[in-house]
Each structure stands twice: as C-alpha cells, then as structure tokens.
Amino acid sequence: MEKIAVLGAGSWGTALALVLADNGHDVHLWAHRKSLADEISHTHKNEKYLKGVELPEHLQATHEMAEAVKGARHILLAVPTKAMREVCARLKDLLEEKVILTHAAKGIEPGTYKRVSEIIAEEIPRESYEDIVVLSGPSHAEEVSRRQPTTVTVSASDLSVAEKVQDLYINHKFRVYTSPDLVGVELGGALKNIIALGAGISDGLGYGDNAKAALITRGLAEIARLGTSMGANPLTFSGLTGIGDLIVTCTSSHSRNWRAGYKLGQGSGLEQVLEDMGMVVEGVRTAKAAYQLASDQDVEMPITTGIYQILFEDKSPRDVVDQLMTRIRRHEMEDLTNILDQRMND
Numbered sequence: 603m604e605k606i607a608v609l610g611a612g613s614w615g616t617a618l619a620l621v622l623a624d625n626g627h628d629v630h631l632w633a634h635r636k637s638l639a640d641e642i643s644h645t646h647k648n649e650k651y652l653k654g655v656e657l658p659e660h661l662q663a664t665h666e667m668a669e670a671v672k673g674a675r676h677i678l679l680a681v682p683t684k685a686m687r688e689v690c691a692r693l694k695d696l697l698e699e700k701v702i703l704t705h706a707a708k709g710i711e712p713g714t715y716k717r718v719s720e721i722i723a724e725e726i727p728r729e730s731y732e733d734i735v736v737l738s739g740p741s742h743a744e745e746v747s748r749r750q751p752t753t754v755t756v757s758a759s760d761l762s763v764a765e766k767v768q769d770l771y772i773n774h775k776f777r778v779y780t781s782p783d784l785v786g787v788e789l790g791g792a793l794k795n796i797i798a799l800g801a802g803i804s805d806g807l808g809y810g811d812n813a814k815a816a817l818i819t820r821g822l823a824e825i826a827r828l829g830t831s832m833g834a835n836p837l838t839f840s841g842l843t844g845i846g847d848l849i850v851t852c853t854s855s856h857s858r859n860w861r862a863g864y865k866l867g868q869g870s871g872l873e874q875v876l877e878d879m880g881m882v883v884e885g886v887r888t889a890k891a892a893y894q895l896a897s898d899q900d901v902e903m904p905i906t907t908g909i910y911q912i913l914f915e916d917k918s919p920r921d922v923v924d925q926l927m928t929r930i931r932r933h934e935m936e937d938l939t940n941i942l943d944q945r946m947n948d
Contacts, residue, residue, distance in 0.1 A: 603627055604770065607674040609689055611638055611663060612881070613651035613743035614706055615680030620747055621776050622678075623658040630674065636665035651881075655747045668696050676702050676770060678737075682882040683709030683718055683792075690725035697730045704735040704756070704767050708791040709884045710891035715898065717788045733763040736784060737771070738791035739842040740850035742857070746776065753777045755842045757787040779842065786838030789829040794848040795885030796892055796906050797821030798859035799866070801852035803912065803919050806867020813923075817905065818852050824903045828892065831899045859885040866912060867919055889913055 604627050608619040611633035619631045633639040642648055642663035646656060664670050671677060671693065681689050686707060703726070707718045716724070719734045739754030746752050756771075756778055758764040764780045772778040781787050797818065804813050825848070826839045838844055851857045862883045865875045876883060893910040896903040908922035 607671040610680035617743035617746040623661040630670040631663040632670035639663040639665040679705040712891040740846040757781040783838045786834030790843040793825040798851040799863035802860040802863020803867035806864040
C-alpha cells in the first residue's frame, strides 16, 4: 500500500482517486473548496461532478494541500491545464522528499505552447521529483467511477517510472498500458479535444454520420501532422491516446467538449456555452494554443483553424463547414508523408 495524494477533486481526479482506493492505497484527495472536501469526507459522494456515485469510505478528502501531500511518494495532478502552474507553485514548497509526479490533464498552454509536463517541470525543481508521468486515454470519469472497463496509457521519459505508476492503477476494470512516447501521448490527449468540439458542432448543425466520420478521420490526420512535426512517433496516434481517445470524445454525450460544440452548433455563443457548462472545456484554450502552434510549426491544420475561427473570430459554423468542403483537392496522406520525409532527411 502506498500513500498517494490526488490534487483536484473534479470528476476525473475523483474517479482516479476511486481507482487508487479500490486498489487498497491510502488516498488523500485535495479539493480547492472546503465545502467539497467536507462533502466527500462526510457523505462519500461528489454530487456536482459524479452524481450518484458512492465513493470508498477510506478515501479521505481535505482542503489543506499540505495535509494531502505529507508523506506521499506519489502525487497525481488532476487539475485543469489553466490551473496547473498555480497548483504546482503551491506544491513545490510542500515537498519534503523526492516524489513521482503524475498528471492527468489534457491541454496545451496558449502563448507558451507548453505541454503539461513542461509546465510542471518549469514550476517544480528537478531535485524534488523522480520523474513526470502522463496518464491519458479514452476514459470518461463517469464510466471509470462506475467501474466500467477502461484502458489508459501512462508515459514518462524513464519507462521504469511509468511502470511503477502502471502498477498503482491497474486492476481488473482499469487496464493500464505503458508508452515511451511522452510527447505523442500528451499531444494526442490535448488535440483530440479540438476535434471533439468540431464533432459536437457537426451534430448541433444536424449533419450526419458521414460528416462526423470525415471530421474524426481528418482530425486525426491533423493531430498526427502536428505531433510528428514536434517529434512524436506517428504510430502513437493510432493507439489509445490517439484514435482511441478521439473516438470516445467525439461520439459521447459524456464529453464536455462534444457538449460544448453541440451547443455552439445550435447557435449559442461561446460565453453562454461556457457559463452553462459550469466546468472547464479544455478544447477551447487548446484550440487557441494549437492554432498558434501550427502557424509557428508551419503545419496545416484546417479543422483546427475553422474551430478557432468559430470560437474567437465569431465565424458561422456553417460557413466553416463550407470552407472545409471547398478546399483545394489533396492527396490524403500528402502532408504527413512530407513531414516524415523531412525527419528522415534531418
């Protein structure tokens, strides 16, 4: 049994804390709001984020970060990307011995284009942690919390550390694979949220399965182009953190990115959509970052560009669809082939 601190008591942090508690670990869940920590500790429920789910009685929650992390050798960061720097800035002064840091966030920071592991590495001194691990894959918190079969991937620069984390989480309902491609795993998890917004918009406009299949497939091509240009293994995007995560996020009403896109497709404005959601929609910030990053990397991402125009330039979703459908004819694998050829030549 290990003492594990889970920082972030939203739906995903709570669901992963449940997995760890089911595996017999001493889990301390940190909540930003004291009222939420008290609710989890006293009622063994988190009704706002996981309605109707009974949490293990030995799962402890606290509003005090120092209490949560004291004595923990493993720390899971399950807060939104936009909160990661603030949480890490608080955490770094509380670490008394070297820990393994795992994160379960899926985003890219606008302006800096940093992946989440890079944000953590900038905020927490290297001597304070053994390695940074990412946990990602096709996994709705609602289903994980109800112990429905789920598979995810963990990745780190040191694969032996990823295997330690794999052992913490894996059980007969929650299967965990390892991957050596940290860049690809992080980018696949982040960029699929943009395509999920597009899938929701397509459904909100009343388009059919043909349109969504095209969006998912061409969206995967965009993800692979940008990821490969940044050093990821293109094969990673055919796995759980690529096509797997893309399918589940683009086709399920559990997905907050799909739900936000659906409302946009039906005519709601972005501010109203975000207010109605009441939860972080990672794809919105990531769309801005990916749009900027694609320009910087000179990678063509027409779907991402269209989503950016809908979100931040008030362009009509129908006009964006028309724009995508009337693009100049192309060979399906042309751009990715060019990127791979360039990497081989370099």
